[in-house]
Amino acid sequence: MNLAQLQQAFRRWLVNASDESAQLLGSNHVGLAVYQNNYRAQLVGCLEQAFPNLRRWLGEQAFLAASITHIDNHPPHAWTLDAYPEGFHATLKDVFPQNPDVHELAWIESALNEAFVAADAQPLALEALAELDWDTAVLQLTPSLRCHDLTTNAEAIWSALWQETCAPEAVMLEQAGGLLVWRRQFTSRLRQVDALELQAVQQVQADGSFAGLCEFLVQRLGEDAGVMQAGEYLAAWLGSELIVGVRDV
Amino acid sequence: MSTSNPHFSGYGLGLRKEHYCDFLETSVPVDFVEVISENFMVAGGQPRHILRQVRERYPVALHGVSMSIGTAEGLDTDYLRRLKSLVDEIEPLFVSDHLSWSRSGGFNAHDLLPVPYTDEALDRVCANIHQAQDVLGRTMLFENPSSYLAFEGACMTEWEFITAMARRTGCELLLDVNNVFVSASNHGFDALAFLDGIPAERVRQVHLAGHSQGRDILIDSHDSPVCTGVWELYARAMQRLGPVATMIERDDEIPPLAELLQELSMARTLGAAL
Numbered sequence: 001m002n003l004a005q006l007q008q009a010f011r012r013w014l015v016n017a018s019d020e021s022a023q024l025l026g027s028n029h030v031g032l033a034v035y036q037n038n039y040r041a042q043l044v045g046c047l048e049q050a051f052p053n054l055r056r057w058l059g060e061q062a063f064l065a066a067s068i069t070h071i072d073n074h075p076p077h078a079w080t081l082d083a084y085p086e087g088f089h090a091t092l093k094d095v096f097p098q099n100p101d102v103h104e105l106a107w108i109e110s111a112l113n114e115a116f117v118a119a120d121a122q123p124l125a126l127e128a129l130a131e132l133d134w135d136t137a138v139l140q141l142t143p144s145l146r147c148h149d150l151t152t153n154a155e156a157i158w159s160a161l162w163q164e165t166c167a168p169e170a171v172m173l174e175q176a177g178g179l180l181v182w183r184r185q186f187t188s189r190l191r192q193v194d195a196l197e198l199q200a201v202q203q204v205q206a207d208g209s210f211a212g213l214c215e216f217l218v219q220r221l222g223e224d225a226g227v228m229q230a231g232e233y234l235a236a237w238l239g240s241e242l243i244v245g246v247r248d249v
Numbered sequence: 250m251s252t253s254n255p256h257f258s259g260y261g262l263g264l265r266k267e268h269y270c271d272f273l274e275t276s277v278p279v280d281f282v283e284v285i286s287e288n289f290m291v292a293g294g295q296p297r298h299i300l301r302q303v304r305e306r307y308p309v310a311l312h313g314v315s316m317s318i319g320t321a322e323g324l325d326t327d328y329l330r331r332l333k334s335l336v337d338e339i340e341p342l343f344v345s346d347h348l349s350w351s352r353s354g355g356f357n358a359h360d361l362l363p364v365p366y367t368d369e370a371l372d373r374v375c376a377n378i379h380q381a382q383d384v385l386g387r388t389m390l391f392e393n394p395s396s397y398l399a400f401e402g403a404c405m406t407e408w409e410f411i412t413a414m415a416r417r418t419g420c421e422l423l424l425d426v427n428n429v430f431v432s433a434s435n436h437g438f439d440a441l442a443f444l445d446g447i448p449a450e451r452v453r454q455v456h457l458a459g460h461s462q463g464r465d466i467l468i469d470s471h472d473s474p475v476c477t478g479v480w481e482l483y484a485r486a487m488q489r490l491g492p493v494a495t496m497i498e499r500d501d502e503i504p505p506l507a508e509l510l511q512e513l514s515m516a517r518t519l520g521a522a523l
């Protein structure tokens with residue numbers, strides 16, 4: 001057995017714990033069990049750390065069962081364990097197909113984790129806006145921003161769990177909305193928005209053009225209300241450091 | 250610190266979240282701190298910011314766990330690129346990783362898996378070390394891991410493997426005295442033979458840590474104080490190596506900083522007795 005074959009056998013042992021791979025590795029069951037245990041405990045710990053509030057929401061047993069299903073089906077690939085929790089979302093959809101609250105809670109915690117270590121950006125100085133030609137201005141959103149549709153009260157559930165107060169029961173929203181997660185300096189933010197603001201943010205994320213944003217809002221709200229809404233969003237997004245750059249093209 | 254060894258860098262501790270405030274707001278009596286490289290190989294945010302602040306106050310050693318130097322298929326170039334960027338920014342005292350592997354065929358075990366001590370593995374490890382040192386533009390240190398399994402077909406001891414690896418690549422060594430103790434107990438070899446077998450002049454750093462007793466086997470758990478047996482082995486190592494930068498690794502059950510500094514003073518006392 002060469003080195004590559006030995007490492008493949010070790011991989012099979014860790015992932016499947018097959019007798020055949022144990023035999024190839026010399027059947028030292030005590031030693032093999034230590035590595036098997038380290039591997040699984042590390043991944044369970046990684047998911048627990050990434051989703052503390054989802055774990056509270058599901059209960060320890062249900063969370064652990066979903067984690068084990070995930071670990072069995074999705075061995076890690078990336079060099080960093082930070083990447084491992086991303087894929088948990090798909091497993092949760094399989095295990096809890098009828099629970100959009102669970103999927104949305106998982107999204108919130110994943111997005112907060114990503115935003116925590118996303119690239120830095122300086123808030124925009126207001127002087128940068130003074131000379132700007134708004135017809136051609138391109139807005140740059142913070143690299144930490146993550147957006148997602150919201151169909152349940154997952155934001156309220158997450159906030160209650162985070163504050164360790166009594167969480168409300170899961171319910172569907174009367175009108176679907178959206179979630180924004182980003183980081184201001186070193187503080188991660190979560191905000192629930194209505195569907196219009198979510199689409200407006202996604203519009204700017206896609207092409208950055210302020211004129212494009214106005215056009216989108218005018219189509220939705222009419223000429224005067226659309227332009228006014230664009231101005232209001234602009235002011236709010238600047239104030240909350242969602243916009244970190246602006247340029248003329 | 251008084252020493253005739255020009256490479257001696259003093260006494261340090263691993264920097265852990267629980268102690269960030271101590272290190273940033275008070276003057277902690279250490280000569281360097283060591284951080285886990287991967288925790289800071291991120292785009293931005295608070296971790297990098299804290300590391301930059303710490304670096305203004307203390308020399309920093311970068312200690313990696315994911316290079317996978319023993320992997321049969323060559324190193325991950327994205328990983329090397331990110332590590333290089335961190336190294337360029339931090340200008341660390343040491344850049345180290347383990348003589349182990351974690352990656353195989355797109356799979357990553359996120360553990361320090363044992364390397365078979367064969368000629369083929371030695372060739373592979375040396376080629377990988379050359380690649381890493383070329384990309385980073387500096388010499389790396391490699392650490393002996395604790396192991397729980399020895400492979401049939403080994404044609405040399407761990408210390409013979411390490412000696413050949415250092416000779417062929419010019420790499421330096423991080424001697425983990427606790428890992429020697431744990432592996433010697435698990436595999437039934439003589440820890441002193443290990444200390445005598447490695448090239449003393451290549452050892453730049455020493456790790457001390459606690460372990461725990463598993464079923465039939467010692468486990469490198471880093472969750473308890475350094476035990477008497479490891480201190481005795483450290484004293485023997487110091488007699489053989491002379492003064493070497495020494496630090497305590499604690500990754501679990503992290504006590505107040507004062508307790509770790511107390512443990513570190515034991516290392517200073519043993520070092521001063523040389």
Ligand SMILES: [Fe+2]
Nearest residue numbers: 392425456498
């Ligand atoms: Fe170590």
